[in-house]
Each structure stands twice: as C-alpha cells, then as structure tokens.
Amino acid sequence: MDWFFGQVSTLSKIFYYLIQVVHWTILISVLAYLIAVILGLVFGIARISRNRVVKALAGAYINVLRGVPLLVLIFFVYFGLGKIINLDRFVAGVLAVGVCYGAYMAEIFRSGIQAIDYGQHEAAMSLGMTRWQTLRHIILPQSIRIVIPPGANEFIACLKDSSLVSIIGLRELTRAGREYANQHFLDFQTWLMVGLIYLIMTLTLTRIVKYIEKRYAVVGYGADKK
Amino acid sequence: MIVEMKNVTCRFGDITAVDDVSLSIDRGDVVVIIGPSGSGKSTLLRCLNALEDIESGEINIDGHLIDRDHKDIHEIRLEVGMVFQQFNLFPHLSVMGNVNLAQTVVRKRSKDEATSVSQELLGKVGLTDKIDAFPNQLSGGQKQRVAIARALAMNPKVMLFDEATSALDPEMIGEVLEVIKQLAEDGMTMLLVTHEIGFAREVASRVVFLDDGRVVETGPPDQVFDNPQNQRTRDFLAKVL
Numbered sequence: 492m493d494w495f496f497g498q499v500s501t502l503s504k505i506f507y508y509l510i511q512v513v514h515w516t517i518l519i520s521v522l523a524y525l526i527a528v529i530l531g532l533v534f535g536i537a538r539i540s541r542n543r544v545v546k547a548l549a550g551a552y553i554n555v556l557r558g559v560p561l562l563v564l565i566f567f568v569y570f571g572l573g574k575i576i577n578l579d580r581f582v583a584g585v586l587a588v589g590v591c592y593g594a595y596m597a598e599i600f601r602s603g604i605q606a607i608d609y610g611q612h613e614a615a616m617s618l619g620m621t622r623w624q625t626l627r628h629i630i631l632p633q634s635i636r637i638v639i640p641p642g643a644n645e646f647i648a649c650l651k652d653s654s655l656v657s658i659i660g661l662r663e664l665t666r667a668g669r670e671y672a673n674q675h676f677l678d679f680q681t682w683l684m685v686g687l688i689y690l691i692m693t694l695t696l697t698r699i700v701k702y703i704e705k706r707y708a709v710v711g712y713g714a715d716k717k
Numbered sequence: 718m719i720v721e722m723k724n725v726t727c728r729f730g731d732i733t734a735v736d737d738v739s740l741s742i743d744r745g746d747v748v749v750i751i752g753p754s755g756s757g758k759s760t761l762l763r764c765l766n767a768l769e770d771i772e773s774g775e776i777n778i779d780g781h782l783i784d785r786d787h788k789d790i791h792e793i794r795l796e797v798g799m800v801f802q803q804f805n806l807f808p809h810l811s812v813m814g815n816v817n818l819a820q821t822v823v824r825k826r827s828k829d830e831a832t833s834v835s836q837e838l839l840g841k842v843g844l845t846d847k848i849d850a851f852p853n854q855l856s857g858g859q860k861q862r863v864a865i866a867r868a869l870a871m872n873p874k875v876m877l878f879d880e881a882t883s884a885l886d887p888e889m890i891g892e893v894l895e896v897i898k899q900l901a902e903d904g905m906t907m908l909l910v911t912h913e914i915g916f917a918r919e920v921a922s923r924v925v926f927l928d929d930g931r932v933v934e935t936g937p938p939d940q941v942f943d944n945p946q947n948q949r950t951r952d953f954l955a956k957v958l
Contacts, residue, residue, distance in 0.1 A: 608805075610801060610803050610805040611805060611807065613768055613801065613805060614799075614801065614805035614806075614807070614864075615819075616766075616768060616794065617766055617768065617794060617797075617798070617799040617801075617868070618794070618798075618818075618819035618823060618867070618868070618871060619791060619794040619795045619819060619823040619871065620819060620822060620823055621791075624822050624823070628818055628822060629807055629818075632809045633807075633808065633809050636809075
C-alpha cells in the first residue's frame with residue numbers, strides 16, 4: 492500500500508512539474524499550425540493554378556518539404572539558416588514545423604478543392620463569376636467542410652511532432668520530461684506522464700473536431716450523417 | 718437579331734462536336750434543339766455562353782462577340798443565363814443565398830435589392846415557402862425551379878436550357894415545363910435542348926434538328942415534326958414519337 496501511494500505521489504509530482512511547461516508545446520503547435528494553414532491554402536491553390544510557373548513552384552515546395560525528415564529540417568533552419576539570419580530557437584522551431592506541415596496542408600487543400608463537382612464551377616461561370624469569385628464564394632466554403640477532418644488530423648500530428656523541437660533546446664513538454672528523468676532517474680514514471688499529457692491533449696482535440704464538424708454541417712449535405 | 722452564330726465549329730480532340738453551324742435567333746424566339754444523343758446539342762448550347770471554346774466561326778450575342786479576335790466572355794455570360802440538367806445549385810447556400818449570390822457579387826446589387834429581386838422571382842417559380850431551405854431538402858423539380866430563378870436574377874437577355882427536365886422524376890417534369898412555358902409567354906428569348914417533343918411542339922417558335930454536329934433541318938414545329946423534309950429527321954422522329 493505504501494508503495495502504491497509512493498508511486499501516486501511521485502507521478503503527481505512529475506505531472507505538476509510537466510504541466511508548467513505544457514503551454515510551450517501548445518503555443519509551438521498552434522503557431523506552427525497557423526503557418527501551415529496559411530501556407531497550405533496558398534500553395535494548395537497555387538498547385539492547381541493555370542499559371543505553369545506558379546504551379547511548378549508550389550509542386551516543388553510540396554515535394555521537397557514532404558521528402559525531408561522534419562528533424563533534418565529543424566536542424567537546417569536552426570543551425571543552418573540560424574547562422575545566417577540569427578533565429579532564436581523558438582522562431583526556428585515554429586518555422587520549421589510550420590513550413591513542413593504547410594506542405595501536407597497544401598495537399599489537403601488541393602484535394603478538398605478538387606473534390607468539388609465541376610458543375611459548381613460551370614454554374615458559377617454561367618452566372619458571370621470570375622475564377623476568384625468562384626473560389627471564394629462557391630468552392631472554398633464547400634471545401635472547408637471536406638478539409639476539416641484531415642486538416643484536424645494534421646494538427647494532432649503537428650502537436651506530437653512539436654516534441655522534435657526539444658532537440659534544439661526549446662523547453663517544451665518533451666524537453667522538460669528529459670530533464671526530469673535525468674535528474675531524478677525516474678525514466679519509467681516520467682515518460683509515462685509525458686505520454687499521458689500528450690494523450691490528454693490529442694483526445695481533447697479529437698472531441699473538439701467532432702463538435703466543429705457537427706456544428707458546421709449543412710442539412711443533408713456531407714458531414715452531418717451521424 | 719439577338720443571337721447570331723456564323724460557321725461555328727467546336728472540337729474535342731478528333732471529334733467535331735459542332736460542325737460549321739450558323740443560326741440566327743430573334744428577340745422572343747423560342748428555339749428547341751433536338752437530335753440523337755451525341756449530336757452536339759449540349760455543346761452547341763455551351764458554346765453560346767463560352768463554357769466551351771469555339772475553334773472557328775463567330776458568335777454575336779446582342780453586340781458582344783466571340784471570334785478569333787474578340788473574347789467578350791464575361792459580357793456574354795452576363796447576357797446569357799443557363800439551366801443545367803444536374804441543377805448545379807450551391808449546396809452550402811440556402812435557396813435565397815443561391816439566388817442572391819451572383820446578384821451581389823457580379824451585378825454589385827445591395828443585399829436588400831438582391832433579396833427583393835430573389836423574392837419576386839422565387840414567387841414567380843412558386844417557391845416562396847422554400848426561401849430558407851437548403852438545396853438538399855428540395856425535390857428535383859423544386860431544385861430546377863430555384864436554378865431557373867437564380868439564372869433569371871441576373872436579368873439575362875437569353876436563356877439556355879440544357880436538358881432541364883432529363884434528370885427529373887416524371888411527376889416533377891410538369892412543374893418545370895410550366896415555368897419555362899410562362900417564360901416563353903413573357904417573351905424571353907430561349908434555346909432549349911429537350912427530349913420532350915410534345916412540349917417542344919407547344920412552346921417552340923422554331924425547331925432545329927441537329928445530327929453529327931450539323932444543322933440538318935430547321936423550321937416551325939408543325940413543319941419539322943409533321944412534315945420533315947430530311948430522311949435523318951424522319952428516322953429520328955420515328956424513334957422518339
């Protein structure tokens with residue numbers, strides 16, 4: 492019994508220690524994801540542009556960033572670019588994760604846009620709408636609903652991958668976990684708690700996404716089927 | 718003359734969908750285009766609002782030109798309304814939203830102005846009680862009537878109907894044809910592709926029979942339907958009548 496309460500006390504101490512830095516993990520993920528959404532939208536649209544140069548540039552961005560490990564990208568931005576333009580670890584970490592996830596988001600936006608029936612474009616054109624007006628008023632509002640589930644998956648993946656920036660010394664959840672484990676020789680308990688905190692965050696996110704999907708469903712259209 | 722096509726040809730790769738077609742349409746004319754499937758009826762219609770590019774020839778709609786040197790695509794689309802077989806309503810917008818959108822975005826009408834136009838037109842097609850409904854809550858016939866109101870809201874000078882009743886259940890066809898007939902009586906210039914021969918006979922001022930992308934025969938409905946001059950027209954009518 493004493494052993495049990497001892498463990499509970501140790502675990503709660505660890506939990507209390509880790510929870511003090513969890514806002515860094517959240518902040519890094521949210522900022523990186525915001526960058527990813529903006530880049531994704533821009534490059535997703537560029538990918539299906541009629542302008543060949545724009546299209547090729549977007550293709551290059553997507554293929555290069557998807558083909559390089561995120562860890563290597565983080566090293567490149569912090570140690571490589573950081574040498575030239577002096578980036579601090581936070582900016583470098585957020586930028587690397589954001590730019591990497593931007594490539595995934597671009598593909599999600601592209602497929603979301605292309606999933607819309609071509610008849611929608613034709614109806615809009617026949618009403619005299621330009622390509623931009625069609626995209627803004629007809630296509631994107633419908634694509635968003637298609638993009639929400641895979642887009643939210645990317646946010647969850649992004650939150651987990653934010654642990655990689657611990658390697659450049661950003662003191663977020665994983666980094667704090669390593670410090671604690673090394674100081675107290677409590678690897679099993681510490682990593683258990685680190686994992687648990689990530690899990691709590693990702694499961695909460697999953698619930699929020701479900702709610703958003705329901706909230707923005709249109710009657711008889713797409714995601715409102717239970 | 719409000720629509721004039723001169724030697725219009727439209728190709729998809731090796732296939733010539735519309736082959737050297739010339740056609741003049743006066744204000745208030747109701748032209749029904751008939752012909753076997755694959756004869757280029759829909760393509761001909763789609764050329765008229767530049768949904769398909771023409772390879773050669775000239776299209777003039779109320780002074781706006783599409784030919785080798787002119788591409789007044791935007792102006793022409795403003796003059797020409799189109800109703801599609803598959804309705805193509807915007808599923809994320811309510812009935813009112815569907816009819817309002819292009820009025821505010823393209824015609825730059827204020828929201829109030831657009832709403833009053835929409836209300837009037839939705840009343841005209843008998844859907845006043847469905848203003849707040851979403852497209853997927855409507856029957857096929859109701860959807861198509863919304864699509865007609867949406868096209869009319871832009872004040873087109875010409876309306877194109879591309880097999881507007883072909884995707885409808887039989888009991889819904891009547892209500893859509895009724896709206897089209899009303900438009901004809903109001904003097905709207907229209908081109909219709911349809912398989913409803915009885916209806917064509919009733920509303921058409923002229924019938925055009927198309928085969929293999931070419932105009933084979935054209936004339937008033939009595940003449941084309943009752944006394945066709947061309948063998949291919951006779952063969953086609955023998956199959957559908």
